[in-house]
Structure formats: structure tokens, C-alpha cells
Amino acid sequence: MENERKLTIARAMAEAMAQEMRLDPTVFVMGEDIAQLGGVFGNTRGLADEFGTDRVRDTPISETGFISAAVGAAMDGMRPVVELMFVDFFGVCFDAIYNLMAKNIYFSGGNVRVPMVLMTSTGGGYSDAGQHSQCLYGSFAHLPGMKVVSPSNAYDAKGLMTAAIRDNSPVIYMFHKGLQGMGWLGTEAAANVHVPEDAYEVEIGKAAITREGTDVTIVSIAMGVHHALKAAKVLEAEGISAEVVDLRSLVPLDRDTVRASVRKTGRLIVVDEDYHSYGVSGEIIATVCEAGDITLKAAPRRIAYPDVPIPYARGMEQFCLPNPEKVAAAAREVCRTTVSA
């Protein structure tokens, strides 16, 4: 086990793309600075060398142009993997994403396929300020027609990328900058895990129980999973047993796994680096509460990003971000409280 190959998420993503490109000549990669530079976040490193700049092509700074071009190419039989450098930039090209890419299958009554992957970086924590630090999970997951995934570790990163490329529907692949394994972003080491060399898929739409527990369920995705795991470790020492659910996919959402876990623990905390209101955290809480057969021992809690633009100054940003301490504190509270039945 000690000698097993560990990869960063960035390398796991690149490996999945490379393997699919070797298998399938219709797979190609396109985006800003993804060829010679290998992607600002390293996830296309090496691809241009192996496959050339025809299949791994740098684009102008024209996100609407090249993302909608990817839709046209996908409808014509190609399998583009496209990068939107920061998810924060979605505003300049969202029509191409939510109104075109996500809807053409439906508008065609299922007669066309749109097999494409849109990968994009998310997350803050390194003072990149309000236009380069958002997660926006909810903004994508809210709108129909696109699958939405986000890995918390390199194993899932490779398997989800492989599954996404092979999918005949559009997949938004969100990778958190703080998990990429790029040292200059202060990466989370626990995201670098063993990754098998052969190609494999991680099913899109299946959550993972990353840690079993009995007292409280902590649901999260991407970076939040690591906050949850760290909190769980601290809580364990205090006698609180936390179960950690890594959603991995927001669309489809694995409501069954979430509900089953809370049915067992009776307590729910959602950790979400996206904005608080009208997003992921509310949806998970509603999912549990509307089930009808789950008796909660305490009111559900969420640790989410407050509804403010992301500030630059370190102290301000860290004040807003979820972290293991906030998660642990919430867990202690819900485990203390018991709803009077």
C-alpha cells in the first residue's frame, strides 16, 4: 500500500484525458492556456506534447465562442473537453452553457447527443478576491440538463473524468483549486491518493460514505469533505461519531445515500463553500426534511459561505470560509441539542 502510486487531482485529470484520447480519436481538449502551459491549474499538463496542438488547442479569450463551438462539435460527433479557467467567469458564457449545451438534447427530443465535458476551477482560500474564488456549485446544479460533479480526491478525479468523457450528455466538472496538488495554491495533501493506472469510471450520481459514523451526518463536496473529515477526527476524540458523505455529484443528486445516513444518525450538517442562500446547503436540508420518514434529533445546520462577495484580505476571507473548526463546533452543538419530540 505504501508503494502504491499516488497522484494529485491535476495529474489524475490529465491521465484520464490522455487515456480517453488514446482510445477515442474524437476526444479533444480546448481552452485558454491549456496547451503549451498545460493549464493554469496543471490539469492538462503533457497533453499537447503527446497529442499535438490540433487536439489540445489553446483558444482566444472568447468563452462564449469556444464553449458554444464545443457544443457544435459535440453535436457533430466529437467529444470535447473544454476548460473554463475559473468558474467565476461563467457569466461571460453562461448562455452557451445553460441555455445551449444543457438544452439541445431535450430540444431535439433526444435525437442529438451533446457528449462534452466542461471543466472549471472553483474555490478560494488564497486571497484571489471576489472574481476568482467562488464555487458556484448551486448556480450550475440548479439548472436542468447538465450533470455536475466535483471530486474531493485524485481517485474520484480520474474516475469521474473518465465517466464524464464517456457520457453522451454534458457534464460540468468542477475541480477545487485547493485540492489540485499545485503547491502554489497551498494544496490539501489528503486529496492526493492512490490512483490505479488503468482507466476506470466513478459512477456519476453516486455519493460516497467517506467515513462511517453514528451521531451526526456531515454532507459536503470537494474541499468541504476535507473540512468534514478533519472535524470528524477531532470529534472522535470527544466521543462524537461523525459520518461524512461526499456527494461527488450534485446532478444527479444521490438523495438516497444522504437520507439513509441521516436516518441512521438523526443529525445533519451541510458544509458548503458556495454561497449560503438558495444553493446546495438548502437543497440538502430540504431533501432530508421533506423525506417524511426521518426523525431529526436536532435542527439541521449549515456551514456555508455567507451571502457576501468574497473579500480579498486574508482575515476577512478566512472569517467567511468554512473550516474544520466551524464544522466541529456545529457538530458539538447539534449533538448537545435534542429536539423535543
Place this chain on the structure above:
Amino acid sequence: MENERKLTIARAMAEAMAQEMRLDPTVFVMGEDIAQLGGVFGNTRGLADEFGTDRVRDTPISETGFISAAVGAAMDGMRPVVELMFVDFFGVCFDAIYNLMAKNIYFSGGNVRVPMVLMTSTGGGYSDAGQHSQCLYGSFAHLPGMKVVSPSNAYDAKGLMTAAIRDNSPVIYMFHKGLQGMGWLGTEAAANVHVPEDAYEVEIGKAAITREGTDVTIVSIAMGVHHALKAAKVLEAEGISAEVVDLRSLVPLDRDTVRASVRKTGRLIVVDEDYHSYGVSGEIIATVCEAGDITLKAAPRRIAYPDVPIPYARGMEQFCLPNPEKVAAAAREVCRTTVSA
């Protein structure tokens, strides 16, 4: 009372704009087809005649251009009221909205104001298909820095428009096509109510109890309020007393009013014409469930648009839309069920 002046929402909106334009020379209106045509949905009718096409100006089909121009004008002391013809078009210009308009106050540390209104039409029901029928309430409400309002009747329409124009922060003003009072859109007559001639404000961020009741709280906005009221009438005959909460504003969200109502009734139904997941309906349910001091007699329910693009065919679209029958059925269910405590 019989002789009191009733207005459509369209005319109420135009009246508010006209009154503010008379008072304040910095107020101006801009958008596609809003001058000579008076707006595709009638809400700027008459303004160009009174104020001229300098202050009521038609734009090219360049939403990014003119919405971000409005931001620049607002920062320079003007009070633009800008129209995005259909909310569905937000994808071509969302950067100007969520990343610029909504953030410049914060980025400036409060040293600049962005007093602008972005009005946009929402809603389906008349077979305008998947790119002209959405509500997208959640997409706007999720992102910080913009207030979001949507009136269900002409009184609120005028008062919210007046308040929005006078606000020093950006306000998204969403008007539902089916409530506009435009016959060609099959308008809801109950939206046409008495509107005082003098200018007045409806406070942004205050929900209204549109109907009092004791057995179940139905929370909604815009068209959904009318579904709720119609359902409540039917339910009343069956002995179920429904309270209807008209949110009026999604940002700020009047959580207190929602919670107080559910605290009283013990049952919650959310009616939302926006997509089901990661949106308004989940947020309202979470708001109630996380309060900690509300004992629900039944699991909360939501009647929302399913997570599919909006189909064209009448039967398909109507199948997906919320309606009074669905609301009444849900109310009957929750009033039958009682959570075993």
C-alpha cells in the same frame, strides 16, 4: 371601493417609472424595444412620449454592453432602469449582472453606489418553450450583492418599482408575464388591483401575509401566489384553513415572516415556478427546518417546476407547471398526515 382605480402590473410599473423620472432627472430607462414599442410586455408604454428617446432609449441587442453600461452610468450618478427582455437571456450578460453590477459596491468598500434596477420578465404557461419561459428566481437570489423582488399584483408592482429606483443598490425586478395584464399572454385578472395615484414605496425585504389561515402555510412569489390563493379558496370549502405568504422579495428574504407563519400552522408548502432543485423551494424549507423552534406536523412539501428544460407542447408544459390543483392536493396530504412525534 368599486370606483377605485385598478391598474395592470404593466401600467403600475410604467407609472412608478414616470413618477420617479419626473422627480429625478438622473432616472432613465434603457433596453430593447422599450421606447417606441413601449416594451414587449407593456411596462414602459408612454414613457418615450413623455420623456423622449434620450431618457427612454432603445438599445442594440447587446445585453452585456448596455447592462454593464448601466453600471457605469449608475456609478457616475445616474439611476438607470434597464430591461432584460426575458430573464432567459441572462446567460448572454450574466457577468455584467452578478460579477459587476452586484459586486462593485462591495469591491469599493461601499465607496461607490450602484443605484440601478434591472427589470426582466419571467414565467411560462403560454408555450413559449425552453428559452422564453423560465423563472430563474433561484439563479439570481443565490448570488450576493443584488436585491431580488417580484410582485404578484399591481399595488406591489408600483411600490416595489418606486423603492427599487430609489435604492442605492442594484435591484433585480422580476415581473411574471402571466400577471402583466397583457391579454395576449392570458393574464391573471387578480393581479390587477387598486393602485394609488401618488408615489409610494413597498419595502424591499418584507413578505406579505396575503391570506390568513391556521392549518397550513403556503409560501410563494409572483404567479405562485395566485395558485396558492386559488387553492386556499378550494381548501376553505373543505375545512382546511391555508395561510398564504407572498415573499415579494427573495433578497433580502423575510425569514421571520415565513417562520412565524409556520410556527403557527405547523405545516409548510412552497410553490415555485422555478426549477425544483437548488433553488427557492429548498431554501424556504431549510429556513423553516433549521430554525430549531418550529415543530412541523407534517413533512414540508414543494410544488416546483421539475428539473427539466421547459417543453413547448401545451400538455407537456402544463404537466410541469405548478397550479392550484397541485397545491390543493399537497395541502390535503399534509393536513392528513401528522408526523409521529
Place this chain on the structure above:
Amino acid sequence: MNPSKQTLGWMYQTMVTSRIFETTIEKIYMEGKSPVFNMANGPIPGEMHLSNGQEPVAVGVCAHLGPEDIVTATHRPHHQAIAKGVDLDRMTAEIFGKATGLSGGRGGHMHLFDPAVNFACAGIIAQGMGPAVGAALSRKMQNKPGVAIAFIGEGAANQGAFHEAMNLAAVWKLPMICVIEDNAWGISVAKAAATSVTRNDVRAAAYGIPGHYVAGNDPWKIYEVAGQAIARARAGDGPTLIEVETYRLAGHFMGDAEGYRPKGEKDGLFAKDPIPAMRKRLEADGTFTAAELDAMQAIADATVQAAIRFARDSAEPRPEDALTAVFA
């Protein structure tokens, strides 16, 4: 480059088919919509954008295309769909919202997809630009034949997507052509009030590609200019920008009172109706006899009536099927 007799016959008959189709649809659209005009009612609900007057652009361009070539059209797509060879029965059924429609009623008149002839359209201004570029890229990368045409209105040339897509097509030298139908109006806004240049062909300079303007809504000239551009694209020499002067004989959509039109404009347009004009010229120069042209008209009429019958006779989709076909 002159159209052959056969091509001219196809062009004329296709224009007439499109025209008869639209006048028929126009009537049916009004069923159930009087005395009160409510878009939600009748066998064809929703918005309806007619293209009559603009047929020459569709046939002048599509005369050069085969099923393997790609067309992305707009919210005003009927003439282009018909010229591209979209299955008229299933297209009509789609406009009627029937189960036999191109997408089983999910799309409607602004979302007609016929992959058999590589046709798609969209309700968002300039949204078809990028997909045309992408299809052209796909062909180039796969070394497969085919050109991609994006039809847009003159109002759409002020949308950011136009600029990004043209630059991309030019930088990558793709077999893509943008054809702008200049009908002088974007809903109620005149071209001059929206566009900083009189003619959009000059914008080709911004991409280092050829630009052409075709005046007069003339099928022959459109055929010629489009033919050159398409040949150029097929030869691997990259994109072209073409703007064509055309006329919108109807309102922007049905229900439009057209109060914004200068007085007399409509009369002038009807006097320039391209279909009688083409007929006159075809007769005058002896290409076809009146009888031959009448026969074409009869075929067009029969084709349209058959499509309408097919649509009327088809079943409604099951309401709950609205939940299907979200993913492939």
C-alpha cells in the same frame, strides 16, 4: 456562377413551399385566438415568427448545400429549415406540438432539430454562431467534408457571440460562413439605431476575412455570392461574412401591430415581394413556362397540405414525457 435550370426550379419551388407553408401556418395560428388574441390558445400556441419575404436568402445559400453540411438558424427558421431539407411533416408536427414532431413537441417552432440534415436553430440571438464554428471545427479535425452556415439577423451582429465566433472561425480558418439576413429591423428597432455601420459586411475586416453585401433580395445574386464563399470554405480557405438585404413582410411575430414602421414601408415591401419577382424573371427569360411554374406551385401546395394533415392527425405527446430526454 449562375444557377442551373434545375437549381432555379428548386429555388423557386422551395421559396413557394416556404411561402405557402407560412401563409398556411399564419391562418392556423389564428385558430382559437379570436375574438381575444391569446398566444396560449389554438392548435399552434406560443410565439410565431414568420419569414415571408426572406426566402431568397435561404434558397440562395442552401442551393449549394447537401445534407452533410450544417445550418444553424434563428428564431425565424422556417424558410431556412425548408431550404435545408428538414422533414416538413415532422417539422410541422413539432410546430403543432405533436408526438410525431421532430422532438416530440419539446422544442416548438424556435427549436427545430433535424440531425439527418444537420439543421438546428435557437431562440437566443446569435446563439447559433458558436455551434456552426464548432461543427466546422469538427469537420476540419476529422478531415470530413462539409461547411457550416450560421444564419443570423442584422440585429444579431451586435451581440458578443457574433464577434467571438467570427474571430474563432477566422483564427482557425474553418469552413464556416455567417449569413446575415438584413431585414432592416430587430423587432421594433431599426438597423441604423442599433448598428454603428450601415452594412455589416465591413465587419469582415475585423477578422481579416472576405465580406460581401448583397442588395435587392435577389436570389441570383445571393446564389452567386454564397456559392463563392462556400467554394472558398470547401477549399480550406476559411470563413466569409455575407450580409443580404431582405425584407420582412410580416410583423416581428404574430400579434405585432408594427406601429414602428414608417408609413408606407409595408406597401413598398409588398411591391418588391421576391416570389412574384422571381416568377416574372423566370418566365421572362424563358427558363420556365407559366405552366411549369404553376406545376411547381401545385407541388409546393400539396407538400404543405400533406404536412399540415400529418401534423393535425398526429397524436399529442403524453404529458409525462416532458420528463424524458433530458439526458442522452
Place this chain on the structure above:
Amino acid sequence: MNPSKQTLGWMYQTMVTSRIFETTIEKIYMEGKSPVFNMANGPIPGEMHLSNGQEPVAVGVCAHLGPEDIVTATHRPHHQAIAKGVDLDRMTAEIFGKATGLSGGRGGHMHLFDPAVNFACAGIIAQGMGPAVGAALSRKMQNKPGVAIAFIGEGAANQGAFHEAMNLAAVWKLPMICVIEDNAWGISVAKAAATSVTRNDVRAAAYGIPGHYVAGNDPWKIYEVAGQAIARARAGDGPTLIEVETYRLAGHFMGDAEGYRPKGEKDGLFAKDPIPAMRKRLEADGTFTAAELDAMQAIADATVQAAIRFARDSAEPRPEDALTAVFA
């Protein structure tokens, strides 16, 4: 149009101030970032885009502006901010994330707002285009003086917002000027790989407005061309598009290994560094003596050091103030 002696002095001193500011920031940025380079660390965290080499554009344009004129800048805003007269103490404090910063630490280096001199910038490519158009519209509607300058990079000219804003400015004949800093690169992508034309001034034809290209990163020529455009705008004759050849002497941002640059490119650029070049010319043509220029340099240095001191000595913002100033 030749700059006066006084203007030349201002231009030189401002360029030097900007350069000293950036080389100082460059050093401070690395504090706490070694041995491991992690953007999150040190007194200045986050991305850092330096503008050294590009100073001539900022001063050549801003020499014509007063505080009432508007500038919207980019993610690489320091030289423009300094030339526009943004409060250097508070700007520096903002870059340090301090409570005394222009926005109390909320914005950071890509979000510098100084309403006193009508300066703003943004981290999204071409996002400043529209606001400049809108500010120009505001002035025109209110009959108030002022021109609005949108500075963008050459890569930004392929973004849809560029096209929409230029068309709008031209249609409405607004006092707005777009100045493109062509530093040949958009991060790692060369201009030729991204832009379908060699020079962006030709894109002015797409808007029916004047376009100019200034070669050589030459402060005098930039001053002249910008001066004409600004005079034109002030006279009510509408917008202009200007592209200026300039050089990015640093990486795209700090930490950029610049492996994409052709070998030797950097050496060539340093040889053309515009600051020694300007100094040489000012001395050679007798405008200023070496001693005078040294004195300017000393003032620039003192100004920067004072700003750094102000920033270092300022207090951190209260973390919970992150929740304030969302609404006005």
C-alpha cells in the same frame, strides 16, 4: 501635438513611480513565499499582475485626463491607477489588504476603486468596456464634461463585451476611447494564435470610428494619438479605438515561469525598456538634465516608500467586516 516640458516631466516621473512601485511590490510579494511559493502567504497574498514595461501607455493617455475623466482598467491596473492619480497610500494599503485600503481590504489588487478620480478596475477580461461606455453616456446625458477610457489587453479584444461596447459607444457617439495595450501575450497565448487580425486598430472599421495603432511603446507617440482621440471625444465626435504596442517585462503574474516565450524574447524586451529610453531622449534633447531626472526619480522613490510604509503600518480589517458594504 507635443507634450509640454511640464507634461514630459509628469510622464517620466509617473512612469518611474509606477516602476519603483512594482519592483518594490515584487519584492514584498515574495516575503513569506519562500522556500515554498504559495500564493496564500506573505504580506501580499493572491495573484499579482505586474505592468512594468507598459507604463508608456498609461502616462501617454492619462496625461490628457483630469480627475473628472473616467478610467476603467484591468487585472493589471497599477500603472494606470498611478497615472490616473489614484491615492497611492490607500491603493497600496488595499494591496496589503489593510483596513485603510481603498475598500478596506475587500477588493485587493484587481479591484481598486477610487471614486475621487473616477478610477475602477476588474478581474474579468473586457469587463471595464461597458462601464466606460455607461460613464460616457452619463456625461453626455447630463451634459457634463469628461471622457471615459477603457484600457484592455490585446487578448480582451476577442471577448464579446469588447464588440458590444464599441458598437454601443459608436451608435450613441459617446466620449469613450478604448485603449488596447498590446503586450503580445494573453497569459501564454500569443496574439497571433488568438486574434484573426495582426493589429486591432482595423477593428475600428466594424464600428465606423477612427482606429490607430501606435508602434514602439513610445510615450510621445502615444501622447499624440491619445490626445487627438480625447480631443475628438471632448468635441462630441464620438469614440476611437487605439492599439498600442507595448511590452510585458514580467510574467503574466508572479510565479509564471514564462516557458512559452520564445528564447531570447525577454532579453530583447529589456533592451527596449521604455524608462531608460525615455530618460535618454529627455536628456539628449535637452528637456531635462540628468540631475533633474535624478530628482524626479528620488521623488518617485520617496512617494512609493511612503505608501509602502503607510500600508505596512495600517491595521488589518476586522474579519467580521467582511459582512458589511454589500449594499449601499
